[in-house]
Amino acid sequence: MITNAGAFLQLAVIATAIKLLLVPTYRSTDFEVHRNWLAITHSLPISKWYIEETSEWTLDYPPFFAWFEWVLSQIARFVDPAMLVVENLEYASGRTVLFQRLSVIVMDAVLLAAAYALARDVSSDDASSRPGGEGKSKPKKLQGLGLQADVAADQTTAAPATTSHSASIGRGHGNSSIRSESSGSNMRRSIVLFFLLSCNAGLLLVDHVHFQYNGVMMGLLLWSLYAARSGRHLLSGLLFAALLNLKHLFLYAAPVYFVYLLRHYCCEGTVLGPACAEAESGARSSTGKGSSKGSSSTRKGFGLGRVVVRLALLGAGVLAVFGVSFGPFIMMQQMPQVLRRLFPFGRGLLHAYWAANAWAPYAAADKLLAAALPRVAPWLGLDLEKLGLRIEPGAANMAGTGGDGIHVGYGRV
Amino acid sequence: MSDLLDYVGDDLSSTAIIVLLAVLVRVLTGLSLYSGAGDAPKYGDYEAQRHWMELTINLPVRKWYTDSPVNNASYWPLDYPPLSGYQSWLCGQAMRAVEPASVELVKSHGYETPTSKIVMRWTVIAADLLVYFPACLAAVYVFYGSSSSPSALSSSTSGSAAATARRARVLALIALLFNPAAIIIDHGHFQYNNVSLGLTLAAAAAIGAGRQLLGAALFSLALNHKQMALFFAPAFFAHLLGWALHSERHRGVGPKILMVSKLGLTVIATFAVCWAPYLSSKEAVLQVLTRIFPVRRGLYEDYVANWWCTSSLLIKWKAKFPAPVLLRAAAVTTLAAGAPAMAHQIMGRPAQPIGGGVRSPTRWGLLRCMANSAFAFYMFSYQVHEKSILLPLLPITLLAGEEPTLAAWLPILAAFSMFPLLERDGVSLPYISLCALYGAVMAGPALSLARQLHRAQASSKARRRSGWLKQAVTGLSGWALRHWVVLASLAVAGNLGLHAARLILPPPERLPWLHDRAFITAAFGGFALTSIYLQISQWLEGGDGGRGPAVKTQRKCD
Numbered sequence: 001m002i003t004n005a006g007a008f009l010q011l012a013v014i015a016t017a018i019k020l021l022l023v024p025t026y027r028s029t030d031f032e033v034h035r036n037w038l039a040i041t042h043s044l045p046i047s048k049w050y051i052e053e054t055s056e057w058t059l060d061y062p063p064f065f066a067w068f069e070w071v072l073s074q075i076a077r078f079v080d081p082a083m084l085v086v087e088n089l090e091y092a093s094g095r096t097v098l099f100q101r102l103s104v105i106v107m108d109a110v111l112l113a114a115a116y117a118l119a120r121d122v123s124s125d126d127a128s129s130r131p132g133g134e135g136k137s138k139p140k141k142l143q144g145l146g147l148q149a150d151v152a153a154d155q156t157t158a159a160p161a162t163t164s165h166s167a168s169i170g171r172g173h174g175n176s177s178i179r180s181e182s183s184g185s186n187m188r189r190s191i192v193l194f195f196l197l198s199c200n201a202g203l204l205l206v207d208h209v210h211f212q213y214n215g216v217m218m219g220l221l222l223w224s225l226y227a228a229r230s231g232r233h234l235l236s237g238l239l240f241a242a243l244l245n246l247k248h249l250f251l252y253a254a255p256v257y258f259v260y261l262l263r264h265y266c267c268e269g270t271v272l273g274p275a276c277a278e279a280e281s282g283a284r285s286s287t288g289k290g291s292s293k294g295s296s297s298t299r300k301g302f303g304l305g306r307v308v309v310r311l312a313l314l315g316a317g318v319l320a321v322f323g324v325s326f327g328p329f330i331m332m333q334q335m336p337q338v339l340r341r342l343f344p345f346g347r348g349l350l351h352a353y354w355a356a357n358a359w360a361p362y363a364a365a366d367k368l369l370a371a372a373l374p375r376v377a378p379w380l381g382l383d384l385e386k387l388g389l390r391i392e393p394g395a396a397n398m399a400g401t402g403g404d405g406i407h408v409g410y411g412r413v
Numbered sequence: 414m415s416d417l418l419d420y421v422g423d424d425l426s427s428t429a430i431i432v433l434l435a436v437l438v439r440v441l442t443g444l445s446l447y448s449g450a451g452d453a454p455k456y457g458d459y460e461a462q463r464h465w466m467e468l469t470i471n472l473p474v475r476k477w478y479t480d481s482p483v484n485n486a487s488y489w490p491l492d493y494p495p496l497s498g499y500q501s502w503l504c505g506q507a508m509r510a511v512e513p514a515s516v517e518l519v520k521s522h523g524y525e526t527p528t529s530k531i532v533m534r535w536t537v538i539a540a541d542l543l544v545y546f547p548a549c550l551a552a553v554y555v556f557y558g559s560s561s562s563p564s565a566l567s568s569s570t571s572g573s574a575a576a577t578a579r580r581a582r583v584l585a586l587i588a589l590l591f592n593p594a595a596i597i598i599d600h601g602h603f604q605y606n607n608v609s610l611g612l613t614l615a616a617a618a619a620i621g622a623g624r625q626l627l628g629a630a631l632f633s634l635a636l637n638h639k640q641m642a643l644f645f646a647p648a649f650f651a652h653l654l655g656w657a658l659h660s661e662r663h664r665g666v667g668p669k670i671l672m673v674s675k676l677g678l679t680v681i682a683t684f685a686v687c688w689a690p691y692l693s694s695k696e697a698v699l700q701v702l703t704r705i706f707p708v709r710r711g712l713y714e715d716y717v718a719n720w721w722c723t724s725s726l727l728i729k730w731k732a733k734f735p736a737p738v739l740l741r742a743a744a745v746t747t748l749a750a751g752a753p754a755m756a757h758q759i760m761g762r763p764a765q766p767i768g769g770g771v772r773s774p775t776r777w778g779l780l781r782c783m784a785n786s787a788f789a790f791y792m793f794s795y796q797v798h799e800k801s802i803l804l805p806l807l808p809i810t811l812l813a814g815e816e817p818t819l820a821a822w823l824p825i826l827a828a829f830s831m832f833p834l835l836e837r838d839g840v841s842l843p844y845i846s847l848c849a850l851y852g853a854v855m856a857g858p859a860l861s862l863a864r865q866l867h868r869a870q871a872s873s874k875a876r877r878r879s880g881w882l883k884q885a886v887t888g889l890s891g892w893a894l895r896h897w898v899v900l901a902s903l904a905v906a907g908n909l910g911l912h913a914a915r916l917i918l919p920p921p922e923r924l925p926w927l928h929d930r931a932f933i934t935a936a937f938g939g940f941a942l943t944s945i946y947l948q949i950s951q952w953l954e955g956g957d958g959g960r961g962p963a964v965k966t967q968r969k970c971d
Contacts, residue, residue: 006416006857013853017846021441024842188420 007191008119012112015199016105022208023101031211032090033057034069034100039086041066042073046328050338054086060341063325064245068213072103104207110219115197117226123190197222217247233265237314241321248342266310270303416857423559423582431583432546435590438847439541442600443534446839453523457838459603460523461489463515463533466505469498471518474690478701483519492704495687496638500608504536537599537607545611549589552618556776557582557814577865581814584858588813588820589614591854593847594827595803601840604800609639610807616649617783617811621776625656626679633683640705644790644804648782651755652774659761660773712739716929717799718830718936720746720792726930743795750789750944754782754951762954777815781951783808788944799834802827802940813859816950817866818893821859822904823943825852829908830936833929860897867894883953911935 036055044052049059049066059066073084080095082088197218207215224239240257243250267273329338354360377383421427449457468484468491469477476484477491477498484490491498508516508529515521515529557578599607612635620628632649635642657663657672691697712731713722721730721743730739758778761771774782787805791797806827813820825848828835835844869875870887879887893900911931920927 007419010417010853010857013849017850017853018437018441020842020846020849021438021444024446025441025444191417191420 005116008116008194011191011195011198012116015112015204016108018199018204019101019105019108019208022204023098025209027092027097028210029057031092031097031100034211034213035083035091035096036086036089037061037066037069038073038076039084039088041070042076042084043086047332047334050329050334050341052086055089058341060344062245062248062342063329063338064242065213065247068216068246075099075103100211101208104211104213104215107213107216108207108219111215111222112198112219114219114222114226115194118197118222118229119190119194121226121229122193123186125186217243217250220246221250221253228260228264233261233268234314234317237261237265238317238321241318245321245325261314262311265314266307267303268310269306416861417854418580418583418587418858421583423579423586427583428550428586431586431590435546436538436542438591438850439538439596439600440534442596442840442843442847443538445601445843447530447601447603448838450839451525455488456523457603459533462501462504462603462605463508463524463529464489464522465491465498465501466508467516467518467521469502470505470509470516474498475693475697478691478697478704488522490704492707493639494637494705495691495701496608496634497605500540500605500638504533507536508532533603534600537603537605540605540611541599541607545607545614546590548611548614548618549586552614552621552811553582553586553589555618555621556780556811557585573865577862580858580862580865581817584817584820584855584862585811585813587854588810588824591847591851592806592810592824593844593851594806594824594831596847597828597835597840597843598800598803598831601835601843602800602838606639606800606803609635609642610803612638613642613645613783614807614811617776617779617808620649620652620656620779625653626675629653629676629679630683633680634687637684637687641801641804644787644794644801645783646786647751647755647789648758648779648786651758652779652782655759655761656773658759658773659771711736712743712795714796714798716833716926716933717797718802718933718940719794719797720937721797723934723937726934740795743793746793747789750793751786753948754785754789757951757954758782775954777812778951778954780808780812781947781954784812784947785944785951788940788947792940792944799831802830805944813855814862815866817859817862818897819943819946821852821855823939825908826936826939830933830940832912832932856901860894863890864894867891882949886949886953907935 032055036057037059040049040052040059052058076084076099079099080093082093083091083096083099085091203214203218206212220239220243224236224243227233227236227239237257240250240253244254263273265273326335326338329335350359350363354363421431447457447459449455449460472484477495480486480490491501505516511532512526512529515524515526515532559582595606595610598604612631616628616631616635618628619625619631629649632642632645636646653676654673657669657676660672663669663672685692688698688701691701713719713725716722725731734742758774761773762775762778763771784805787808791801791805806824809816809823810820828844828848832841832844835841867887867890870879870883871891876884876887911928914931915928
């Protein structure tokens with residue numbers, strides 16, 4: 001059981017020290033991007049935020065991030081007011097750099113706190129015992145606070161650390177023998193987890209060198225996961241909705257969240273979802289029936305009413321969050337413009353620097369063909385024009401440039 | 414209290430991680446500014462080192478210390494001994510390979526491009542990797558053993574004793590590698606202290622491993638790199654003399670005299686090799702000496718946390734006394750401060766059973782004597798500058814397994830004492846980073862190790878064997894350990910308070926030096942207490958088995 005935060009504090013200080021040392025290092029154009037957004041949100045009224053075009057780095061994050069920049073700009077005012085002038089493109093005085101870098105470092109506190117909460121959660125996992133290997137829909141707040149009584153007293157099965165609620169009865173019978181070592185290895189696991197979350201080298205490079213604010217967003221995501229782990233699914237969903245409004249990149253996780261919340265929150269207590277808290281305690285009190293599905297007497301049929309209510313609650317919550325975020329822009333009838341900014345499909349399939357995704361080999365093959373075909377075709381006696389293949393001039397240029405499309409083939413993709 | 418070092422052993426992978434992290438913080442510190450950056454026309458220590466590279470690769474060896482139009486006292490003359498010259502030559506080759514314009518004679522004055530800065534920074538890191546790091550690993554191995562040494566595996570010692578020994582090893586390695594003062598001077602301000610400090614450390618390790626001649630040679634090399642290593646000379650001299658006189662390996666007057674002469678010959682031979690190009694004539698030797706020891710400067714420069722500068726607040730030494738008198742006063746006080754520790758080493762230690770003669774001084778005695786000697790010079794010598802605090806720090810960080818709490822806070826205080834200099838250099842952020850990192854990593858483990866050591870010393874069995882002095886010291890450290898929260902809070906509050914005052918309050922018109930004075934006076938207080946403690950504990954060294962179970966390494970050739 002973690003009763004003190006010694007090792008975590010040390011790791012947090014080490015991570016912060018490294019971030020401080022990185023202050024004078026290379027900055028990418030993203031630094032100017034965020035300075036520009038500080039200036040826009042501070043100096044212009046809301047109606048201009050998504051229209052402003054003085055700088056090429058227009059606002060293309062959702063409104064909550066714009067408000068986040070606005071809050072930062074209130075402090076920036078005292079550091080160096082000149083950075084908040086929209087026309088001051090590429091402005092990077094010493095104070096500006098220090099302020100922006102420090103803002104990333106300070107906001108990382110969200111990430112560190114979430115990592116700590118999760119680490120503590122993980123370390124208390126095996127220490128708690130529950131009959132019949134249940135899932136984790138029961139709130140774990142009480143267990144997380146260090147009630148050790150059941151660890152020593154209860155020598156029966158320990159629940160496995162997964163949240164799979166379909167764990168069968170009787171899993172984890174033999175765990176009592178390794179319980180004495182489990183607290184040591186638990187501590188180790190939680191420290192490793194904290195280290196991986198807080199000292200992530202990739203995050204360091206992107207946030208504290210290249211310059212972005214992913215730390216605070218990762219932190220928010222982790223808090224959402226923490227809420228889910230402790231059974232507070234509605235909160236988890238709302239936090240994720242807020243996160244979506246900070247950086248819509250997280251839309252990739254939306255389907256997962258939707259399915260998860262549907263099952264664990266809306267369908268809780270029904271045959272589709274996990275047993276709910278009351279059902280579980282009811283099951284424990286009844287003797288000899290540690291079935292994971294709970295005794296049938298506590299089931300209230302399919303529970304359709306409950307599903308509908310929960311679904312409505314969740315939907316209302318999410319809509320409320322989005323409403324607060326996009327509301328002003330809906331009222332100003334700027335939604336089309338906002339959506340154009342958020343989803344710039346005109347930019348092309350690939351970024352200037354290719355990501356290592358499925359389109360990369362496709363694009364590589366495309367470029368190779370563009371280079372090779374014109375030379376090889378005469379040997380093979382192929383007439384590219386007759387086959388309908390157009391190869392754009394300069395398509396064989398291996399350097400990636402912005403707005404890359406596919407060059408070989410029937411028209412541009 | 415759980416802390417990170419519980420999970421760090423001294424196996425290969427743990428050590429590798431520590432070393433890699435040490436390299437990382439050095440690389441990152443190098444991202445910051447350096448001494449005299451952009452400060453035409455004289456610039457600072459960075460330009461001085463670059464200028465020496467320029468001189469050494471463009472001039473023939475014999476001309477390095479001769480005054481000439483391109484090489485004179487008006488612009489950073491080479492004022493370190495020949496080994497520094499050879500090292501500058503090596504670094505200059507690297508600079509010329511990457512960017513020849515950076516070391517062009519005369520034209521490259523004030524040369525500051527990003528690429529040349531990177532090369533310069535990497536030469537310091539290379540020096541670390543080639544000299545300082547291996548020396549640290551060797552020294553920790555020699556003084557604290559390793560998990561695979563037979564004594565650590567003896568079945569009679571309990572698991573906790575082995576754990577204590579391992580903790581001591583790790584603490585010493587971390588203290589040596591992450592010393593914030595050393596990193597920030599070498600990789601921030603820009604110097605090559607790591608070479609001479611590494612050679613000194615290697616010399617101590619060699620002596621500790623029973624290779625006294627090798628140790629003498631290595632220390633001579635260290636002296637030939639930077640004459641500041643003279644701070645340690647009395648300690649090495651006293652220890653080696655004590656060893657030559659009292660070691661069981663050579664009994665009788667004849668062998669002793671032979672040993673002393675062998676040591677002397679080793680030192681002379683090493684000097685001869687280093688000074689070879691200059692031994693052609695007396696003038697050449699004198700030229701080098703006048704460059705290395707320029708006696709024209711004053712008792713102290715800027716603000717140093719030593720006796721002379723701190724007490725000058727009350728007694729205006731420079732105004733009241735002429736320079737020759739002050740020079741003599743400095744020499745006398747330095748000698749007086751260093752004499753007790755030297756005597757302790759030359760006298761050797763009583764053998765057991767008591768009355769059975771005298772044995773040679775222990776290697777731990779050497780380390781403590783190094784610390785005392787270096788502090789004596791720092792406190793009372795002539796023309797000491799604030800960077801000299803790195804010298805006493807070296808043996809103290811190696812002693813981290815024996816004096817954990819001292820090794821935990823002294824390096825931070827040392828960096829604090831140099832803050833006026835660091836602020837001028839523009840390395841305040843690395844200062845904060847490195848001190849915070851060091852403090853966070855060392856504080857907890859140092860405290861728990863100190864408690865373990867104290868428990869062993871205060872046990873009734875150990876108390877029966879201790880003299881009154883040892884019991885007094887043990888009692889005092891017990892008191893300090895019990896009240897560590899109050900003491901630590903006061904220290905941290907004082908530190909932060911002085912920094913905040915410096916940042917927020919402008920100094921009054923008549924006293925523009927107020928903040929600097931406050932810093933060095935506070936630092937002096939800490940250094941004074943430390944050196945008094947070190948003097949006392951030197952005399953407890955090697956006595957009646959005062960060693961706790963913390964370090965049970967073999968006593969091979971003490």
